[in-house]
Amino acid sequence: MPVPTAGHTTESLTTWLAERIALYLKRRPTEIDPDVPLAEYGLDSVAALSLCGDIEDDFDLVIEPTAAWDYPTVHALADHLVAELAAQDGGA
Amino acid sequence: MLIGTEPRGAVEDGPRATGQEARAAARVAELERRLGDPTDEHNELSYARLLAADEAGELSAAGERALDELGLGADFVPRALGGRLERLDTLVRVMRQVFRRDVALGLGYGVTSFMAAVNVWTSGDDPQRERLARILTGGGKVSVAYHELAHGNDFVRNEFEARPADGGGFRLHGAKQVINNAERADAWVLFSRTSPAPGSRSHSVLLVERAGLDPDSWRVLPRYDAVGVRGCHLSGLRFDGTPVPGSALVGERGKGVETALRAFQITRSALPGMAVGTTDTALRTVVRFALGRQLYRRSVMEIPHARDTLSGAFTDLLTCDILSLAATRAVHLLPEQTSVFAAATKYLVPKVLTEAMHELSVVLGARFYIRDGEHGIFQKHLRDLPVLSLGHAGSAACQATIIPQLSRLARRSWFSDEPAPAELFQPRTGLPGLPYDRLTLASGRDALCATLVAAVDRLPDASPEERAVQGLVLQLVDELRQVQEASRALAPEDRTALAGPAVFALADRYAVLLAAAAATGVWQQAARDGGDAFLADPAWLAAVLHRLARRLGRRPADLPPSVAARLHEEVLRRFRERTSYDLYDTPLAG
Ligand SMILES: Cc1cc2nc3c(=O)[nH]c(=O)nc-3n(C[C@H](O)[C@H](O)[C@H](O)COP(=O)(O)OP(=O)(O)OC[C@H]3O[C@@H](n4cnc5c(N)ncnc54)[C@H](O)[C@@H]3O)c2cc1C
Numbered sequence: 001m002p003v004p005t006a007g008h009t010t011e012s013l014t015t016w017l018a019e020r021i022a023l024y025l026k027r028r029p030t031e032i033d034p035d036v037p038l039a040e041y042g043l044d045s046v047a048a049l050s051l052c053g054d055i056e057d058d059f060d061l062v063i064e065p066t067a068a069w070d071y072p073t074v075h076a077l078a079d080h081l082v083a084e085l086a087a088q089d090g091g092a
Numbered sequence: 093m094l095i096g097t098e099p100r101g102a103v104e105d106g107p108r109a110t111g112q113e114a115r116a117a118a119r120v121a122e123l124e125r126r127l128g129d130p131t132d133e134h135n136e137l138s139y140a141r142l143l144a145a146d147e148a149g150e151l152s153a154a155g156e157r158a159l160d161e162l163g164l165g166a167d168f169v170p171r172a173l174g175g176r177l178e179r180l181d182t183l184v185r186v187m188r189q190v191f192r193r194d195v196a197l198g199l200g201y202g203v204t205s206f207m208a209a210v211n212v213w214t215s216g217d218d219p220q221r222e223r224l225a226r227i228l229t230g231g232g233k234v235s236v237a238y239h240e241l242a243h244g245n246d247f248v249r250n251e252f253e254a255r256p257a258d259g260g261g262f263r264l265h266g267a268k269q270v271i272n273n274a275e276r277a278d279a280w281v282l283f284s285r286t287s288p289a290p291g292s293r294s295h296s297v298l299l300v301e302r303a304g305l306d307p308d309s310w311r312v313l314p315r316y317d318a319v320g321v322r323g324c325h326l327s328g329l330r331f332d333g334t335p336v337p338g339s340a341l342v343g344e345r346g347k348g349v350e351t352a353l354r355a356f357q358i359t360r361s362a363l364p365g366m367a368v369g370t371t372d373t374a375l376r377t378v379v380r381f382a383l384g385r386q387l388y389r390r391s392v393m394e395i396p397h398a399r400d401t402l403s404g405a406f407t408d409l410l411t412c413d414i415l416s417l418a419a420t421r422a423v424h425l426l427p428e429q430t431s432v433f434a435a436a437t438k439y440l441v442p443k444v445l446t447e448a449m450h451e452l453s454v455v456l457g458a459r460f461y462i463r464d465g466e467h468g469i470f471q472k473h474l475r476d477l478p479v480l481s482l483g484h485a486g487s488a489a490c491q492a493t494i495i496p497q498l499s500r501l502a503r504r505s506w507f508s509d510e511p512a513p514a515e516l517f518q519p520r521t522g523l524p525g526l527p528y529d530r531l532t533l534a535s536g537r538d539a540l541c542a543t544l545v546a547a548v549d550r551l552p553d554a555s556p557e558e559r560a561v562q563g564l565v566l567q568l569v570d571e572l573r574q575v576q577e578a579s580r581a582l583a584p585e586d587r588t589a590l591a592g593p594a595v596f597a598l599a600d601r602y603a604v605l606l607a608a609a610a611a612t613g614v615w616q617q618a619a620r621d622g623g624d625a626f627l628a629d630p631a632w633l634a635a636v637l638h639r640l641a642r643r644l645g646r647r648p649a650d651l652p653p654s655v656a657a658r659l660h661e662e663v664l665r666r667f668r669e670r671t672s673y674d675l676y677d678t679p680l681a682g
Contacts, residue, residue, distance in 0.1 A: 026590065039291040046493055050500075069291060072290075
């Protein structure tokens with residue numbers, strides 16, 4: 001899966017997250033409704049921690065391991081990541 | 093917030109370390125003395141009496157009285173709150189004396205309360221800590237009520253509700269099942285849903301005291317009969333709108349899953365090693381039998397297969413104690429890394445202990461099937477032991493905690509991390525206090541495997557035993573390399589609980605490597621220190637690594653014959669001198 005490099009938008013992150021989560025759950029990305037809580041799809045709490053690890057590695061961004069608990073849908077998480085990435089770029 | 097009196101960060105040595113060790117050894121000796129020789133039939137806590145209580149489905153009353161007199165509840169309470177808890181490895185050592193005699197008593201008197209209390213030490217406020225400390229030091233009990241039959245290990249879907257009510261309190265609705273001591277505890281730690289939303293922010297932990305509750309709105313559910321730990325009081329609780337005050341909330345609302353996962357790191361590190369005492373008794377029972385029974389004009393002990401089985405069980409006990417030691421001391425020294433160590437310990441230790449019991453049962457022969465008499469305790473321990481695997485996260489659920497972390501460990505830690513500090517592997521060295529606030533949910537670091545990797549260049553090769561160790565370490569490091577490659581290659585769908593069976597096998601291999609790494613670390617420190625002649629000898633390490641390598645499906649070269657001879661001699665010595673089959677060689681009452 002291509003990792004977006006720069007110019008992240010809510011859309012690009014939404015696509016990336018839906019693809020990644022679909023892989024975790026053995027579903028098609030189109031099946032992941034960005035406004036349905038990930039737990040509804042069976043993404044358990046420990047796997048949600050692992051998702052945050054993947055995000056850290058692929059985007060080189062430090063986030064709370066529990067970010068996917070606090071922002072429990074694809075949309076919510078994408079918005080959160082855009083804000084974090086902007087803060088990081090601005091702060092660096 | 094930090095609980096405990098010791099300064100955090102630096103590891104102490106010198107006189108204060110001696111203080112911790114002296115206190116630990118004295119407490120263990122005090123328990124041994126009070127509980128007495130279990131093979132003496134005049135002792136009210138003899139195996140025969142404990143078996144009779146089990147047959148009657150009761151916890152031994154004499155046992156509970158003895159533990160009351162010993163004030164065992166205080167061993168679960170931090171020193172700063174008036175208790176004796178300062179080190180997790182010490183708690184394991186103390187509880188082992190109870191688990192030697194009766195798993196049901198260990199669980200039913202104590203461990204349940206400890207599991208409940210850890211939630212409050214980890215996330216509670218000062219008044220809650222003080223209340224709980226008062227209950228436990230006063231001899232009271234606390235239940236830990238997580239489990240609901242409908243959801244098992246999938247506790248994020250639990251339904252038991254604490255509905256926020258007017259005035260900041262809650263109303264309890266629903267049921268908890270298979271809860272130890274539910275009907276006699278003074279308080280319960282209730283894992284409760286505080287929001288209907290799905291996910292990991294919808295539960296909270298409540299500490300609810302029985303006194304003062306509206307008696308018409310709750311009841312205790314009927315008791316369950318189990319195959320083992322038959323004396324334990326397993327029942328359930330049902331609430332129908334029972335009001336509780338807002339001060340019952342432990343930690344923040346919605347942070348229950350986080351509180352639980354933190355507390356689990358402590359309890360899953362500590363519990364399994366307590367049962368080393370249980371398998372120790374099983375080994376001791378079979379040694380006694382093997383020395384006394386004459387067949388083919390010799391004792392069973394002279395039959396090579398029997399002798400080998402006994403030495404193998406001793407080797408397994410050392411392995412289990414070592415992984416338990418590393419995991420419990422890691423909570424103090426490497427709190428950021430304990431999430432995988434705790435899961436690996438909870439997965440592997442009960443499994444190895446249970447397998448050792450089954451191998452021992454072959455030597456005991458038909459006697460292992462007899463419920464009473466001299467060997468009756470064996471079948472009781474064999475029935476009781478699986479509860480360590482079943483309760484508090486099953487084996488597969490522990491593997492499922494490791495699996496999502498494998499790819500990260502492979503990319504970031506293995507072959508690049510710093511080795512663990514020497515103190516991690518020194519059973520008698522002092523430790524800083526328990527840093528509850530530094531436990532993290534997922535780490536991506538592993539200083540234990542780094543210790544194994546670093547050992548490659550440092551191991552001596554003067555004697556045949558040392559050369560055997562060196563060859564084994566090389567094979568195990570090669571195995572780590574393979575686990576790393578496989579973990580790196582894991583597809584995303586193999587990084588959750590839905591992973592394929594081969595990934596569960598990968599988690600198993602990793603747990604075995606952690607045990608091998610810890611054993612290597614323990615030997616290196618013991619050899620440097622030299623104070624314990626047996627632990628300083630590389631023979632036991634060769635035996636441990638050889639067994640672990642075979643467990644991994646490797647076919648290591650045969651060990652020099654001196655290794656088997658050394659272990660056999662030690663099995664006999666510890667039987668005759670009545671000392672424990674673990675790292676501590678503790679004097680026993682019987
Ligand atoms: C003697 C005894 C005392 C107990 N005391 C207490 C107590 O005091 N308080 C309390 O709260 N509970 C208590 N329990 C309940 C105990 O905590 C649960 O039984 C335990 O957590 C596991 O539930 P389960 O066996 O129903 O497993 P389930 O969750 O139903 O699992 C069934 C099987 O599904 C698979 N599985 C489950 N989860 C996963 C996963 N994440 N990944 C992969 N596979 C998985 C495994 O093969 C597992 O064995 C006690 C149980 C016993 C036996």
